[in-house]
Amino acid sequence: MKILVTGGLGFIGSHTVVELQNEGFDVVVVDNLSNSSEKVLDGIVAITGKKPIFEKIDLREKESVQGLFNKYQDISGVIHFAASKAVGESVENPLLYYENNINALIYLLQELQKIPKAHFIFSSSCTVYGQAEKMPITENAPVQKALSPYGNTKQIGEEIIQDVTKVSAIDAILLRYFNPIGAHSSAFIGELPLGVPQNLVPFITQTAIGVREQLSVFGDDYPTSDGTAIRDYIHVIDLAQAHVVALKRLIESKNAEKVEIFNIGTGKGSSVLEVITAFEKVSGKKLNYKIVGRREGDITTAYANTDKANSVLGWKAKLTLEEALASAWKWEQKIKR
Numbered sequence: 001m002k003i004l005v006t007g008g009l010g011f012i013g014s015h016t017v018v019e020l021q022n023e024g025f026d027v028v029v030v031d032n033l034s035n036s037s038e039k040v041l042d043g044i045v046a047i048t049g050k051k052p053i054f055e056k057i058d059l060r061e062k063e064s065v066q067g068l069f070n071k072y073q074d075i076s077g078v079i080h081f082a083a084s085k086a087v088g089e090s091v092e093n094p095l096l097y098y099e100n101n102i103n104a105l106i107y108l109l110q111e112l113q114k115i116p117k118a119h120f121i122f123s124s125s126c127t128v129y130g131q132a133e134k135m136p137i138t139e140n141a142p143v144q145k146a147l148s149p150y151g152n153t154k155q156i157g158e159e160i161i162q163d164v165t166k167v168s169a170i171d172a173i174l175l176r177y178f179n180p181i182g183a184h185s186s187a188f189i190g191e192l193p194l195g196v197p198q199n200l201v202p203f204i205t206q207t208a209i210g211v212r213e214q215l216s217v218f219g220d221d222y223p224t225s226d227g228t229a230i231r232d233y234i235h236v237i238d239l240a241q242a243h244v245v246a247l248k249r250l251i252e253s254k255n256a257e258k259v260e261i262f263n264i265g266t267g268k269g270s271s272v273l274e275v276i277t278a279f280e281k282v283s284g285k286k287l288n289y290k291i292v293g294r295r296e297g298d299i300t301t302a303y304a305n306t307d308k309a310n311s312v313l314g315w316k317a318k319l320t321l322e323e324a325l326a327s328a329w330k331w332e333q334k335i336k337r
């Protein structure tokens with residue numbers, strides 16, 4: 001069965017390609033390399049012994065998307081990772097985000113709705129919940145007005161999928177990721193942030209290795225046990241496996257609705273200082289960090305209630321924060337700069 005993985009050379013996409021190939025799926029990877037490198041293919045081959053088909057295509061080009069589906073007529077499912085994802089950049093250049101994250105989605109769905117039975121998995125985000133009132137966050141928590149154009153593209157994307165599945169043979173699963181971190185245990189693939197990392201863990205590992213001088217901890221006056229913000233950090237391998245489980249659910253027609261939504265997290269919240277302490281323990285490195293003011297747009301606490309994913313999807317995060325941090329550190333030490 002041929003599965004199209006858009007953004008398949010990116011952080012989460014590449015780990016998912018590995019898990020798909022390990023499960024025997026035939027994968028076509030599409031990526032325009034705007035936030036990744038073709039070398040990631042070598043890492044995938046090193047782990048799985050198999051090179052996926054790779055098409056360097058920009059999904060903003062409608063004709064290219066059409067050409068792709070004409071070339072591979074046996075595509076039966078799409079896992080759609082490709083998107084621009086930097087929150088700050090989306091505020092400065094909203095149209096880039098609406099064009100990339102929305103147009104590409106529309107062109108893919110236009111092709112998919114021509115297929116008799118099509119499966120679609122969408123990378124959504126816990127940002128749709130904003131600062132939820134109750135912890136842990138269930139899928140029934142209200143979607144709140146997005147704080148950035150990036151967040152808005154995820155909400156609009158979810159709505160587009162809801163509308164299209166009503167009038168087509170496409171069935172979809174929306175996965176709302178919490179905070180993906182870590183790397184493959186082999187360190188052949190991992191996260192490769194371009195420029196200054198926006199996320200905590202790549203910033204930690206880059207500081208530990210000396211690429212960054214100091215880590216800024218944004219705010220220690222939040223109403224949490226140690227004053228720093230709390231997030232649900234999920235190992236990228238667990239996250240990748242959630243995609244395989246979701247895809248199989250659609251293939252086997254086990255889905256209860258045309259669109260199902262699942263939180264994908266560990267269910268455990270960790271504060272920034274807890275992550276730093278855990279990193280120092282697994283790496284044996286003392287981290288140079290300082291507390292600075294809060295960063296605009298950051299919420300206090302977000303961690304998932306994963307009961308629905310556990311019971312309905314039959315998926316549960318298995319790897320610990322320490323394992324994720326150790327893998328991220330191993331990867332960081334292997335990156336050639």
Ligand SMILES: NC(=O)c1ccc[n+]([C@@H]2O[C@H](COP(=O)([O-])OP(=O)(O)OC[C@H]3O[C@@H](n4cnc5c(N)ncnc54)[C@H](O)[C@@H]3O)[C@@H](O)[C@H]2O)c1
Nearest residue numbers: 007010011012031032033034035036058059082083123125
């Ligand atoms: N990493 C996170 O913290 C996080 C959290 C929640 C949701 N998500 C979502 O998960 C998805 C994957 O995230 P990631 O962290 O792997 O990002 P990433 O940037 O590492 O991967 C995205 C990939 O898509 C490619 N791409 C972007 N626009 C494209 C286009 N027009 N045509 C073809 N390829 C294109 C990029 O080159 C990159 O390889 C994104 O949709 C992101 O919004 C990520």
